[in-house]
Amino acid sequence: MTAQGSLKAIRRDGSTYKVENGEEALEILRHSTSHLMALAVTELFPGVHLGIGPPTSEGFYYDFETPHRFTTEDLAQIERKMEELKKQNLRFVPSIISKAQAVELFRKKSERLKVELIEERDGQVLSCYQLGSLIDFCTGPHVVSTGDMGAFKLLSIAGSYWKGDEYREQLQRIYGTAFFTEEELDAYVARLEEARKRDHRRLGKELDLFSVQDAVAPGLIFWHPRGAKVRTLIEEYLREKLESRGYQFVYTPHIARNVLWRTSGHYEYFRDNMYTLPVEDEEYVLKPMNCPGHILVYQSAKRSYRELPVRIAEFGTVYRYEKSGTLHGMLRVRGFTQDDAHIFCRPDQVLDEVIHTLDLAEEILQSFGFDRFKVTLSVGDPAQPQDYAGQPEDWRRAETVLAEALQKKGWEYNRVEGEAAFYGPKIDIQLIDALGRSWQLSTFQFDFNLPARFKVTYVGSDSKEHPVVMVHRALLGSLERFMGVLIEHYGGAFPVWLAPVQAVVVPVSQRHHEYAAAVEAQLKAQAVRVEADLRNEKVGYKIREAQLQKVPFMLVVGDREVETQTVSVRNRLEGDQGNMLIMDFAQRTRELARSKSIKP
């Protein structure tokens, strides 16, 4: 969403200027609204102390320190107060002050968190903005007057740690959002509502796709028959694609002696996330990753330079302990299946492998209806070389390869320092869904750690052993998370090729049941996923149910259809499509599935 709009802003030196860039103007508007909220809160709840109150991509928040617990009733009251203050056309009054003055000022006001912030600042010249009775330590810029503000709404209350540090005090955060106009605010609220309706947890229940049995298995997914069907279709598609691209599928055990995980380093660095179990007098580990297993498969024989690259793939189910508060439907779980693969290759093959993988990721994500991506190249922090495994020159070479591959693909990307894994630089692809939200799924990562620890090599043409280059890649990430994203992207209305049920046969009355069953049998024989609805209900009832279940086609059969050996096709989007021969419908459906058409 690109913001349109402009406003007049006031800098901390008191000069004013016109902000034409919509994004920038919106950010100033929201930042100013957060100050207005802070003013309202301090007036309504004397004794509240201030944390910070920045704008965010969706709105703004302000953190407060107070023994009072904010409630939703308080939000309404604060909102009313904000409206009242806004009407008073209060001006934002900036002032430049010295660090010493600032410390003095906020110490007097007992704003100890502000004092802490100020004392950390390097510069000696700081600034404040005064709005009504509220003086805030702030660089600005702000709108000139509260009268210039737009539409706003307070959204939620949450705890937050001071400076995001879980060992520091916990504050209360109030979230809100602001826009230039009421219409934009309404559209945003409508979008929140749409996202709520598409929530995969809700749709998962309504469409009977999966469940989480909270009482016995928090954070673990039970795939119901329909969800499992979708998953099977995804897996079959991927398997076929990968095998045709030279990947070899394996299965590796879910548990292994902890020595494997000591060798890999996970026991040392990933221990907090691992489940362990005693077996006789030893300890076994439930695998949190597939890499060591794939390395063992690779190392089961001496590998010649001639057979590289070796691409080992697995729909590998891993388990990781995640803190209870982080679990979220299918998107954040404790057990999940990665569409994982490890590529073992020679240094001269890496570039082709990266390009090959990016091509594959692009093709596969597009098949699922995602055509907008953001790409990130994450590299190490050059100031902290000790945090990373491998040699600096390995890192430089790897980055060059990744950047070259991206260039050859013609993709724009963000280079982010310090975001790499400790074991190697990586490319991440975030996809953007139907509601404009981004999800990080595909990843392509160099690994300088495991090959060294396991001494993974190949025999070169010189008949000597050489270290292998290992890359880890996942295209969908995990099937659980991908399924969750897919459900929300389609709002539960899967395209024909993924729909667990592609068509429902709806007989008009009981005397058409026999024909309906015959239609079902014929279509099944043609590989159409079809169910005949033979319940004692009226046509409208069954149509409604099939619509709500988001089945792509409903096939109504009565006297006319029996007579002509046809079905009356109803499309979930466009309604009644008229009659069609059974075989024609089968062929059309198969074609829609084969082409992975997004409609209907």
Place this chain on the structure above:
RNA sequence: GCUGGCGUAGCUCAACGGUAGAGCAACUGAUUUGUAAUCAGUAGGUUGGGGGUUCGAUUCCCUUCGCCAGCUCCA
């Protein structure tokens, strides 16, 4: 894990500390239906678990498990 909110029938939700209800779903019967809900009846609950206060607890308190909104974390 932390802060706050929440946990009642398969689902969505009611019930001033005083006999736990409704709609949908399920089941039974009637109806034989032409493109988004046919009618009637029946059954369904240790109110997440455990403990406490009380004559009496879905309601108040403690504890535990889980969920939700965030925070933190997420190779």
